[in-house]
Amino acid sequence: MYDSKLVITGLAIFVILMTFPLWYNGGNAGDLPKVEKPTNYKQCVEDAAYMRTSHMVLLDDWRDEALREGKREKVKAGDIEVEKSLMNGCMMCHVDKAKFCDQCHQYAAVKPYCWDCHFVPKETL
Amino acid sequence: MDMKRRKFLKIAGLSTIAGIGAPAAFERLLNGEVPTISHASSQSESHSESEKPTGKRYGMLINLKTFREHQGMAEKCVKACHTVHNVPDFQNPKDEIKWIWETPYENAFTSKSHYYKNEEVHNNDALVLCNHCDNPPCVRACPTKATFRRDDGIVAMDYHRCIGCRFCMAACPFGARSFNWRNPRGKDEKSGRYFIDRATYNKEFPTRMRGVVEKCNFCVERLAKGLQPACVEATGHTKALIFGDLNDTNSEIRRTLSSNFTIQRKPEAGTLPSIFYIL
Amino acid sequence: MIEKALVGNSNYKKWITFLLVIMGIGAICYVRQFTYGLGLTGMSRDVSWGVYIAQFTFLVGVAAGGVMVALPYYIHNYKVFGKITILGEFLAVSSVCMCLMFIIADLGQPMRALNVLLFPTPNSMLFWDMIVLNGYLFLNILIGWVVLTSERKEVAPPAWIKPFIYLSIPWAISIHTVTAFLYAGLPGRHFWLTAIMAPRFLASAFAAGPALLIIVCMILKRFANFDAGKEAIQKLVTIVAYAALVNMFFLCMEFFTAYYSNIPGHMHTLEYLYFGLHGHNQLVPWMNLSVILPVIGIAMLLTPSLRIKESTMTIGCILIFVGFWLDKGIGLVLGGFVPNPLEEITAYHPTFNEIAITIAVWATGFFILTILYKLALGVHTELHGEDVIT
Numbered sequence: 113m114y115d116s117k118l119v120i121t122g123l124a125i126f127v128i129l130m131t132f133p134l135w136y137n138g139g140n141a142g143d144l145p146k147v148e149k150p151t152n153y154k155q156c157v158e159d160a161a162y163m164r165t166s167h168m169v170l171l172d173d174w175r176d177e178a179l180r181e182g183k184r185e186k187v188k189a190g191d192i193e194v195e196k197s198l199m200n201g202c203m204m205c206h207v208d209k210a211k212f213c214d215q216c217h218q219y220a221a222v223k224p225y226c227w228d229c230h231f232v233p234k235e236t237l
Numbered sequence: 238m239d240m241k242r243r244k245f246l247k248i249a250g251l252s253t254i255a256g257i258g259a260p261a262a263f264e265r266l267l268n269g270e271v272p273t274i275s276h277a278s279s280q281s282e283s284h285s286e287s288e289k290p291t292g293k294r295y296g297m298l299i300n301l302k303t304f305r306e307h308q309g310m311a312e313k314c315v316k317a318c319h320t321v322h323n324v325p326d327f328q329n330p331k332d333e334i335k336w337i338w339e340t341p342y343e344n345a346f347t348s349k350s351h352y353y354k355n356e357e358v359h360n361n362d363a364l365v366l367c368n369h370c371d372n373p374p375c376v377r378a379c380p381t382k383a384t385f386r387r388d389d390g391i392v393a394m395d396y397h398r399c400i401g402c403r404f405c406m407a408a409c410p411f412g413a414r415s416f417n418w419r420n421p422r423g424k425d426e427k428s429g430r431y432f433i434d435r436a437t438y439n440k441e442f443p444t445r446m447r448g449v450v451e452k453c454n455f456c457v458e459r460l461a462k463g464l465q466p467a468c469v470e471a472t473g474h475t476k477a478l479i480f481g482d483l484n485d486t487n488s489e490i491r492r493t494l495s496s497n498f499t500i501q502r503k504p505e506a507g508t509l510p511s512i513f514y515i516l
Numbered sequence: 517m518i519e520k521a522l523v524g525n526s527n528y529k530k531w532i533t534f535l536l537v538i539m540g541i542g543a544i545c546y547v548r549q550f551t552y553g554l555g556l557t558g559m560s561r562d563v564s565w566g567v568y569i570a571q572f573t574f575l576v577g578v579a580a581g582g583v584m585v586a587l588p589y590y591i592h593n594y595k596v597f598g599k600i601t602i603l604g605e606f607l608a609v610s611s612v613c614m615c616l617m618f619i620i621a622d623l624g625q626p627m628r629a630l631n632v633l634l635f636p637t638p639n640s641m642l643f644w645d646m647i648v649l650n651g652y653l654f655l656n657i658l659i660g661w662v663v664l665t666s667e668r669k670e671v672a673p674p675a676w677i678k679p680f681i682y683l684s685i686p687w688a689i690s691i692h693t694v695t696a697f698l699y700a701g702l703p704g705r706h707f708w709l710t711a712i713m714a715p716r717f718l719a720s721a722f723a724a725g726p727a728l729l730i731i732v733c734m735i736l737k738r739f740a741n742f743d744a745g746k747e748a749i750q751k752l753v754t755i756v757a758y759a760a761l762v763n764m765f766f767l768c769m770e771f772f773t774a775y776y777s778n779i780p781g782h783m784h785t786l787e788y789l790y791f792g793l794h795g796h797n798q799l800v801p802w803m804n805l806s807v808i809l810p811v812i813g814i815a816m817l818l819t820p821s822l823r824i825k826e827s828t829m830t831i832g833c834i835l836i837f838v839g840f841w842l843d844k845g846i847g848l849v850l851g852g853f854v855p856n857p858l859e860e861i862t863a864y865h866p867t868f869n870e871i872a873i874t875i876a877v878w879a880t881g882f883f884i885l886t887i888l889y890k891l892a893l894g895v896h897t898e899l900h901g902e903d904v905i906t
Contacts, residue, residue, distance in 0.1 A: 331558075401623050406561075407565060409857065
């Protein structure tokens with residue numbers, strides 16, 4: 113191989129840089145986020161495990177059903193019925209975006225753009 | 238020798254085909270089965286007549302007479318719509334977003350040319366909005382299905398999916414679409430005025446974000462709750478705006494349509510608008 | 517092969533640096549537009565497409581124009597074009613790259629651009645445009661690269677590339693046809709609603725594309741010691757002249773139909789562009805030039821004494837190229853929006869930021885073109901041992 117020294121050194125630097133977060137934190141993933149759950153309500157529209165992994169899928173499906181197919185019938189969450197809506201459904205129980213949504217989203221370093229358009233409870237734009 | 242034979246066969250074959258085909262073609266030309274007189278109006282061109290309408294098709298009747306009797310009511314309709322849908326007011330024509338607005342008669346109905354016009358009709362504004370066409374060109378143009386025609390005839394938008402290419406704006410023959418040239422939630426740098434009035438905004442309806450197209454949605458969110466569209470509600474009991482199902486023979490809009498002379502904007506574009514006007 | 521682009525004389529380095537500076541300024545302007553929104557441009561509710569889409573439309577034509585070299589060479593085995601065919605292909609590559617950049621610059625939500633693939637919509641012409649443009653880009657990169665590598669190895673191009681070459685010829689026609697369909701199928705835009713939109717696009721493309729190629733060849737002759745050959749250039753000049761003539765003929769057809777039929781909607785935009793409508797005449801001088809320049813250019817290219825002389829021939833090509841740029845890169849798109857569907861007239865003035873981004877995209881295109889031509893000419897020199905200064 114031509115310039116094998118240069119190539120191998122370059123590759124080594126690349127690998128070290130790319131794995132920086134792993135070895136710098138010593139394999140420690142940091143404190144798990146603490147999510148504040150609604151106190152007055154016990155049950156969500158799906159079980160907690162599903163909601164934790166797939167709430168975005170559910171929101172996408174709700175949006176397509178409500179908007180495109182006009183299927184806006186309410187969804188059961190334990191004893192109560194909620195609207196198929198982020199603003200007028202989810203956020204009715206999960207009233208505090210900062211303590212619920214943001215906790216995990218910050219930890220997972222995701223920035224959903226929901227709030228560019230949708231309102232947070234109590235928010236004045 | 239061989240070449241000649243092949244050539245002969247070719248010519249013979251072709252003449253046979255022509256001999257069989259020509260009389261049939263002439264016959265069709267001379268005394269075809271199609272009636273000599275038939276109609277090709279903008280109505281029958283489209284699919285609506287061949288495919289019988291099924292299900293709902295929402296529409297609206299705008300009675301400009303009633304609006305002339307109630308000066309200032311059209312303004313109320315515009316305000317009601319723009320407040321309930323958090324439509325920003327930029328106060329400059331370059332960034333302007335509007336779902337429903339008043340425009341001079343001649344701008345609303347562009348193909349009318351009268352020398353001797355009815356002053357009353359011509360000197361008053363008409364209310365214009367998305368026509369929720371039965372055959373919408375904007376939907377045809379959209380490359381992502383971000384704008385689509387629902388089964389109930391409403392032409393709606395999915396703001397999550399819109400890429401902001403503005404092909405729909407070029408396609409719409411009614412200028413009904415607006416684009417978010419900047420953040421609608423922002424404020425005027427000089428005066429500090431928010432584009433969406435913080436005192437009156439609707440918390441139950443989202444705003445839009447910059448870079449997407451928006452337009453009248455026939456108040457789908459209000460229809461789902463059994464309410465009338467916001468503009469219709471703003472006209473009170475005047476019947477200046479009648480909203481309903483065009484496919485329901487017993488609906489108020491159908492009855493009013495059959496007992497009055499009504500017109501649509503640009504019927505020649507073949508889009509089959511669902512908004513009708515009484516002048 | 518790519519290493520050939522990294523070395524060059526001082527002129528080459530100056531040119532590359534110049535392009536990079538413009539690209540840098542444009543990048544800053546794009547970041548500004550990305551964070552603020554398209555409100556930083558001069559576009560509005562009424563004129564909802566501006567210089568970006570106009571440049572895109574024009575450059576699709578330049579890309580398609582390359583076929584005027586490829587077709588005689590590959591299909592009719594016209595050997596004279598042998599030296600410049602690769603230049604035509606690489607011109608197409610850089611033009612399509614510019615087209616794609618202009619589209620992205622024009623999107624309100626560029627991060628969602630892939631929604632076009634995620635939710636394929638065959639009834640939208642924009643969906644098809646995306647397919648044909650990317651396909652054409654792929655074809656030209658593939659063909660250009662394979663042909664160039666074989667030339668370097670001094671062997672004939674492999675047989676498997678032939679089908680791709682043949683496919684690329686109708687494909688070139690398709691990119692400009694579909695681009696014309698973006699406009700020609702919209703009800704309520706009278707100026708665009710014309711069946712000769714696609715033919716006219718192709719005519720102007722077959723003039724503007726080869727015209728640019730001739731201009732570039734003249735520059736290469738002067739600065740890079742590359743001679744495309746007199747016969748090849750003269751043949752291209754003929755193509756440019758007649759294609760330009762056909763385009764002007766089509767323009768006359770538009771005027772006839774609009775004014776003889778006397779339908780107001782059909783006359784409004786022509787009136788606005790060429791004579792001024794209700795006092796709105798900001799585009800009139802430009803549009804007058806878009807007629808005058810090509811007419812002079814065509815006359816020059818059809819006059820034997822002026823066509824033979826390299827300097828006058830180049831000027832003729834420049835006049836045609838600039839004229840058609842004014843016609844398609846400004847008038848066609850902006851004109852379609854005036855008057856708007858409510859017959860209101862809204863003026864459009866591009867902003868500084870918008871123009872900076874536009875120039876930067878052009879600079880990026882020329883950057884790609886320079887690099888590709890450097891490779892092609894490098895291979896050429898390597899084989900023929902000519903003393904290339906660049």
